[in-house]
Amino acid sequence: MLTPGLFHSKQGKILEKLGLCSQLGFTRYMRQGRKLGEDPKLFIKDLQFGKVPVRIYQPRAPSAGRRRGVIYFHGGGWMFGSISKIFNRKNIESVVLSVEYRLAPEHTYPAQYEDCLTATTHFMKTAEDYGVDPTCIIISGDSAGGNLAAAVCQTLVGRPDLPKVHAQVLIYPCLQAIDFNLPSYQQNCAVPILFRERTAFYVLQYLKGDASFLEDVLEGSHMPVDVKLKFRKWLSADNIPKEFKVRGYKPKVPIQSSNEVYEAVKKICEPAFSPLLTEDAVVRQLPESYILTCEYDVLRDDALLYKKRLEDGGVPVTWYHIENGFHGIISLKSQPFWEPSYKIWLKKTL
DSSP states (O other), X not given: OOOHHHHHHHHHHHHHHTTSSOHHHHHHHHHSOOOXXXXXXXXXXXXXXXXXXEEEEXXXXXXXSOEEXXXXXXXXXXXXXXXXXXXXXXXXXXXXXXXXXXXXXXXXXXHHHHHHHHHHHHHHHSGGGGTEEEEEEEEEEETHHHHHHHHHHHHHTTOTTSOOOOEEEEESOXXXXXXXXXXXXXXXXXXXXXXXXXXXXXXXXXXXXXXTTHHHHHHTTTSOHHHXXXXXXXXXXXXXXXXXXXXXOOOOOOOOOOHHHHHHHGGGGSTTTOGGGSOHHHHTTOOEEEEEEEEEOTTHHHHHHHHHHHHHTTOOEEEEEEEEEETTGGGSSSOTTTHHHHHHHHHHHO
8 A cells, every 4th residue: 555655756756757747846746735724713924034934823812921932844854845734733822933944855964954943043033023932942843854853952052142942842853874774774664654765865865965875874884883883872772672672673783884985975973964963961951852753663763762862961851652653643634642742741841
């Protein structure tokens, strides 16, 4: 059975062969969502913060004081998605900022990260203009958006000119691109909607706009052994609880890389690209965090490793694991799986 994403991709490939449109353009069009109409409960404004398009959702109902602000970065492998893809607009009590960052392969790292940072800093400086308490701003994202949210939060640790981020919400985030052979990658390599090979493909499109060296990345031969050893204290299957290995896991023997491959992809080691690899001093300053993982998701272990790093650094973490969940689950219309937990956590953090 084809997932909607794979179905659209195959449709796009056929249309591209017919010369009607590009596969990428068609897939983006099908994923961008419906055009928004008038909402009786929300003011919806499309603006630009600097050169970055954003959409702001403000509740129409009066508020006794300034509201919480939630900044949201959409997922889509850094290649797809838009400001239209915000999950569940019903019963929004916060002011929500959705960011239209540039997409790969036309724009590569660090363009997406820079757009998200630009929009975030602008919003934090002007929060009161939108009825937001600048001390109650949460940065959030799912999948690739979770990667961007984690990277932006880490950067803002070093910005004394801005209010401290109140909390971060990371929904099945992609947090590293060094090891594609962690237990979750092996166990869920062919589980829709995010296959192991497709994850590496998205990473390379984000990094350099093409998928050359894909096999090296999957094999783990894109990083020298000494680099892997440098990050081993943070990026090791030994740090993943045993219960997440019961479905099978075979440790991968380290493979030496060629200088050519490493030189082409070494930016993967930058914390803005792989937030899991940031220094302990940064981790200790991060805000309270909410992390959602799914059992049948290649990215599960990225989040588990980051959860451990945060907890080891003294950061309060609320973790919610969906036992029967899979990547992309929050896009389901009903969303019964995680929202109660998230809403309880929101009330607790404020």
